[in-house]
Amino acid sequence: MVHSLIASYDLHKKMTCISPKQANQHDLRTFHSESYISHLKSADDSTIANAESDLDSDDDDLPEDSAEYGLGFDCPKIKDLQSFVKIIAGGTISAAKLLTSQTYDTVINWCGGWHHAQRDEASGFCYVNDVVLGITELKKKFERVLYIDLDVHHGDGVENAFSFTPTVLTYSVHHLSQGYFPGTGAISSIGCGKGKGFCVNIPLKEGASNGTFVSVFKRTMPRVITNFRPSVVVIQCGADGLAGDPLGAVFNLTDTAYKECLQIVLELKLPTMILGGGGYNKANTARCWTNLTALVTGQKLDVDIPEHDFFEEYGPDFQLRIEAGYRPDKNSKDYIDALVLEVLGNLEEVDVNTTQV
Template sequence: MVVEEWNEDITLTYDTQTSQALPLFEINSDTSRKPQVSYHFNEKVSNYHYGVRHPMKPFRLMLTDHLVTSYGMNDKMDIYRPRPATETEIGAFHDDEYINFLKSVTPHNYKQFAASFAKFNIGDDCPIFDGLFDYSLIYAGASLDASRKLINGQSDIAINWSGGLHHAKKFEASGFCYVNDIVLAILNLLRYYPRVLYIDIDIHHGDGVQEAFYATDRVFTLSFHKYNGEYFPGTGNFDEIGVDRGKNFSLNVPLRDGIDDDSYIRLFKCVIESTLTCYRPEAIVLQCGADSLGGDRLGCFNLNIRAHGECVSIVKSYGLPLICVGGGGYTPRNVSRLWCYETSVCLDLTLDTKLPTSIPFLKFFGPDYSLHPNLGGKLDNKNTKKYLESIKIQVMERLRFLNGAPSVQLSEIPPDLSGFTLDGDEEMEDYRQDRFMDKKDDTMSGQDESRQGEMVD
C-alpha cells in the first residue's frame, strides 16, 4: 500500500468566496499594546475640482479610501464620517472678512469680487471653483474631529488624509490651500495639551503653520523641505526661528534636490530624536505631504513609499497622541499608495505588496499594480554628506537655545496667541513685511511663475 504524504499546498484549497474574504495583510506580532487608530473621512471631499489644468486633484482621496477599504483596514480602526467645520470654528484662526469672501464668491459671481482677488491671493494656484467654501469646511472639519478624538481619549492616532493644507494664512489663500485645517486642529489641542509638536515632511515649506505659531512657545514647528530661496513658497531657511516667546521654537531643515531614502531617514531620525528630547511635546501633528515622493508631478526628491512611511513609524514609536494629515501630492496613484501604506504603519499591519484586484479604478495603478513601485533614483542627489552634516550641526546648535521644555500654566489653556509684547508685535510685523516684499520681488523677477508653471495640460 502506498501512503501519500500530506501536502497542504495541494489538498487544502478555498472556494472563491472564501479566498476573496481572506485579509490582505498580516498583523505584526509585537506584544505591546496596539494604538487605538481612528480614520476621519467625509467622502464628499473627493467630489470637488480645482480645474482641468490644476495639479491638485481631490479625487486622490477617493483612490486612497478605495485602497484602505480594499485591503480591509477599515475593520481594524474606528471609522468616522466627520461633519464639516462651522464658520465659528474656522474663525478661531481665519479673519472674518476673508471667511465672508470665501463664503460669498463663486465662479458665477466672481467678477464682482475681482477687486479683492489680490488682497486674498486668489489666482491661478488658488482658483475660484464650485463649492470652494464647502470643500474647505469639509477637510477642516475632519482635522477638528481628529483633534477631538485625541483630546477625549478615544484615539491614540487619528488620521485625516484630506487635511494637511499647510500654506493657508489667517488673511489669505496660498499654494492650493484656503483654510488651514492644521492650525485649527492644533489650536484645539492646545486646550488640553501644554505643548504640541508640528512636523512637516511635505516637499514645500509649512509656512502657514509656522507663521500662525511664530510668536508662541506652545507649538514647536519643524519642517523638512526643499529650499533654494525660489522654490515655492520661498521661505524655510535656518534663520526663520520665531519671535517673542516663540523665538527658537521654529526649526527648518532646508534640503536640496534628489535626496534619497537612506539620507532622508538618517537625518529625520536624528532631528526628531533631538527635538523631542529638548521640547518634550505632549501631542504631535504630522503632515505627510506626498509630493516629497520620487516622481511626483511637482516634486524633486527621490523618496520611495517605504522611506516616507518610515518617518511615520519613527514618530509613532514615541507613543504620543498623534494626528496624521495629508497635504501635497500631485501624482494621484502614488499619493493613494503612500497614504494607504502609512495607514497600515499606524495600524501595525504588513500589507500584501500586490494591490487587491477588487480595487475600483485598478487601471490607475498599472502596469505593475504594486503597492511599492520603484520611485527613486530619477534625480541626482545634490545633498552631499558634507551638506547633510552641516544641517545636523545647525539643528543641534538651534535646539541648544531651548534650555528645556517651556512650562505652561493651566490658566493659559488655550492661550491668546495674538497677545504679543510690543517688541514681539513689531518683530512679527517685520516678518510679514519681509514675506510681502519677497513675494513682490518674486512677481517682478518672474519667480512667482514657478508655481503658475505647474499648471499643465
C-alpha cells in the first residue's frame, strides 16, 4: 500500500529506485549472535517441513528452545522466515552503503525500522534489527551517527546495541507507562560507561498532540546537534503514533508532527537515512509515509488520492490528510518543561571535544 500510493502520485519518478541486495549470514552476524541466526534457520526449516507434510502451522511446532529466542506470541514463526529476515536487513544495509559510498545524500527505506530485535532474541514483531545493521555499516565511513526514533514504542533494541559507545547517539520520543511495550525508555536511561549521556529518552504521556511532540523535538534536538556534532543521521518514522492507530493507541498525532521533525533533520544538510517502523492503520501509515516522501522530494501533493490498486482502502473520503482525534493531551506544560530541562541536563554529558571516541 505504501509503495503503491507513492507511485500513484508519481513520486517514484522524483527518486532513483534501487533494488537492494539480500543480506547474507555474515551481514547478520555483525550484530546478531551465531546461535540466534542458526535458530532462525532451524525454525524456518521446521515450518517448511510442516507445510510439506500438510501439518497445521502453529507455535507448538517450533523447536523446543524457541521461547528463549523470542519466537512465538508477538514474533510467531512465519513461512520463509530466513528470506524475510535477509530481505529486511538487506534493504537497510544497501541504503547505508549508498550513503557511505557518497552516491546519494538521502536514502529512504520504508520497509526498514525494525528496532526491537535484540542481539539474540526476536521482540515486538521484529526478527532482525536492520537499524543496528545499517548503523554498523554507516560507522565504517562516518565518525558519529545520530539515531532518531519517532515510533510510539521505545527503540530499545537500538539503544541496547549502542548504549556503551559515544560514537552513536540514540534519541527516542515515545510513550512509557506501566504495561506498555517494551517498558523501557525512561528519561534516566542515558547510556553506560563511555556511552553515558549518549542515550536520550523522551517519554510522553497519553494523548500527545502534534504541538507537544514537535515542541519537545524542537527544544532538545538543537542541543543534541551542538554537543554531538553528528556526521550522519538515521531517522526511524514509525507511524503508530498517528491518531487512531489500533496498536500504538495512545498518541494523537497526524503526519504534520512527522513532517516538522523530518524537516528539521533535512535542514541539517547531513547524509540521512529515513526508515519506516510501526504503523498498524495501514491506510494512515501509507498516507504518512507518502507525505514524508513528498517532503523529501520537494513535491506538493493533491489532497485527493489518485485511483490505484488500493484506492478503496482510503474511504470514505479518499483523501491524503490525516485528522487528529479527540483524545485529551495529558502532557501538561509543567511536565513538558521539566522533561526538557532534564534532557538538556543529561546532554551535558555529551561533549565530543572531551570524549575519547
